[in-house]
Amino acid sequence: MSITNQLALFVDVVQQGSFAKAAALNDMDNSSLSKQIKKLESSLGVQLLNRSTRSFSLTSAGDEILQQAHILIDTLSDIHSIADSYQAKPKGILRITSGMFFGQQYIQPVINIFMQKYPEVKITLMLDDKRNDIISDHYDLAFRIGKLDDSNLMAKKISDMHFALIASNDFIARHGMPNSPEELLALPAIVYGNGDVSLDQIKLSTQPHGDEYKTHKMKGNYKVSDVRAMLDATKAGLGYVMLDLFNLEKPIDEMGLVPLLTNYKLSASGAGIYALYPHRKQTPLVSEFIKTVQEYIGSPAFWVKHIPNYNQLYK
Secondary structure, three states: OOHHHHHHHHHHHHHHOOHHHHHHHOOOOHHHHHHHHHHHHHHHOOOOEEEOOOOEEEOHHHHHHHHHHHHHHHHHHHHHHHHHHHHHOOOEEEEEEEOHHHHHHHHHHHHHHHHHHOOOEEEEEEEOOOOOOOOOOOOOEEEEEEOOOOOOOEEEEEEEOOEEEEEEHHHHHHHOOOOOHHHHHOOOEEEEEEOOEEEOEEEEEOOOOOOOEEEEEOOEEEEEOOHHHHHHHHHOOOOEEEEEHHHOOOOHHHHOEEEOOOOOOEOOOOOEEEEEEOOOOOOHHHHHHHHHHHHHHOOOOHHHHHOOOHHHOOO
16 A cells, blocks of 8 residues: 555544444444554654543654644645546647648648537647657657657557659640650659658559559659648649649649549558547646547548549549
8 A cells, every 4th residue: 555545544543533343434444444553653753642541642753744744645636636627627738730831721620629529728830841859859749750760659540641643734735645654654643842851752553443552653743841832733734643632622623623543542651630648648738639530530531622523533
């Protein structure tokens, strides 16, 4: 038994005025309770109670320790109350990091909902396409897109990836509709690049609806580090692009875009959209925010509807 529990028993003995009543209160027998008080006295190195056959009295040390024990128990009660309040209704500070586009497009709307629902919550959001170190930078939650690196972080999958190859109607009018990976790769492409990261490879089945894959390097005539710039360039007909549907703000037909090579399988290579957090046991604040993100995105994610019948494509 911990010294905290022993001090609580000591307080009960004094408040109840007898070992028998204190034992009954704690569902113990008298001898077990008496042993715990003796262990407490031995641990502290002082006598707390002067015992007689039918009564007891506090020693001077016992009187002073009793006062501090009351403070300790009240503090523990307050701690449990605070913890209960966090369980009942999230509050506190939540530090989040996310990539620029995903954070602007999906995390910010969730924050709007979340802070209106939980006005006692304070949130710090860092948008950066360069991945921050969650632990050293003291983030509670990070949203990551792609394949996860090996780490000690906990991860919860928010959504699968939904890749598509896309070009503008004007681009197709000038270059023609590609009917094979080889025809596609001969065309100019728009690729994402940021520092040492260059997403200029696509993994396609070697045959329509086939199960064997080949990785191809795109002819990246235009490399850019911003998703919105990539889409603007695609709409302008500078090239075709490979991207996940979460990057689309609205249906592609409203943007003058069309999907390409939809009869070929396009591999996501185990990539996904994940919420990462540093501890195995999520705090109520973190778990409730992740839940709100999932509710906002939906399952399957609402952006799948940006390409008609997407679930039947790239199969």
